[in-house]
Amino acid sequence: MPLGRAIDDPGLLTEGRVGVRIIRWSDADRLRQLLADNRSWLERWEATHPSGRSVVPGSVSMRPTVRVLRRQLRAGSGMPFVVLLDGELVGQLSVSEISGGALQSCQIGYWVSQHAAGQGVTTTAVALVIDFLFASLGLHRVEICIRPENGPSLRVVEKLGFRHEGRRPSYIHIDGAWRDHECFVALREEAGAGYVARLRAD
Numbered sequence: 001m002p003l004g005r006a007i008d009d010p011g012l013l014t015e016g017r018v019g020v021r022i023i024r025w026s027d028a029d030r031l032r033q034l035l036a037d038n039r040s041w042l043e044r045w046e047a048t049h050p051s052g053r054s055v056v057p058g059s060v061s062m063r064p065t066v067r068v069l070r071r072q073l074r075a076g077s078g079m080p081f082v083v084l085l086d087g088e089l090v091g092q093l094s095v096s097e098i099s100g101g102a103l104q105s106c107q108i109g110y111w112v113s114q115h116a117a118g119q120g121v122t123t124t125a126v127a128l129v130i131d132f133l134f135a136s137l138g139l140h141r142v143e144i145c146i147r148p149e150n151g152p153s154l155r156v157v158e159k160l161g162f163r164h165e166g167r168r169p170s171y172i173h174i175d176g177a178w179r180d181h182e183c184f185v186a187l188r189e190e191a192g193a194g195y196v197a198r199l200r201a202d
């Protein structure tokens, strides 16, 4: 069951040099350029369509995608964030599969440009978004699923203290095949003072 209401735009959320905000129409060209420039960095981890009909990211205009993503906000089904470093757009963080009712849960996916990697950008961006999802949206559970081969992404959930739930065999079609994923969760009752506070304390 979806959330059943539109989600208000939370504006710019920041911690140090890192910011997140909902994607805008004016981000389309910058995103396309980043996706095109980062093919070898991203393609191993990108979702693909089992039919083989996937469009190569960065090869087409992002404007239709931005429109579809922003529609999720109005439908209460997702929150399409972009990730900023010193105000510059360097990646995306997508909150999807938002469920209301008795679940109050969602999934998070993310990527950053290779030139911005290794500075804690994604880890901070995830913390900012989770604090919003728990404190402002009232969700109860945030799930992140990661291929077991993706060491950098596994470090993101490890640094944030996510709980490991287990492996989902052949869970998502990634880079041309069905791939196993390790599933990690954050629960609101285990968030303590929040995820940004947790990072500050480290």
Ligand SMILES: CC(C)(COP(=O)(O)OP(=O)(O)OC[C@H]1O[C@@H](n2cnc3c(N)ncnc32)[C@H](O)[C@@H]1OP(=O)(O)O)[C@@H](O)C(=O)NCCC(=O)NCCS
Binding pocket: 041, 042, 045, 110, 111, 112, 113, 116, 117, 118, 119, 120, 121, 122, 123, 124, 145, 146, 147, 150, 151, 152, 153, 155, 156
């Ligand atoms: C996974 C990813 C989002 C992490 O983003 P990030 O902003 O670099 O995250 P962090 O800076 O917190 O670093 C996480 C880990 O990445 C690794 N890392 C650091 N610098 C790196 C670099 N230049 N290149 C590759 N990995 C690096 C380290 O193991 C680091 O952990 P550490 O802080 O203990 O050293 C990013 O590597 C990425 O976009 N990868 C390609 C797409 C992808 O894998 N998406 C996630 C699918 S589940």
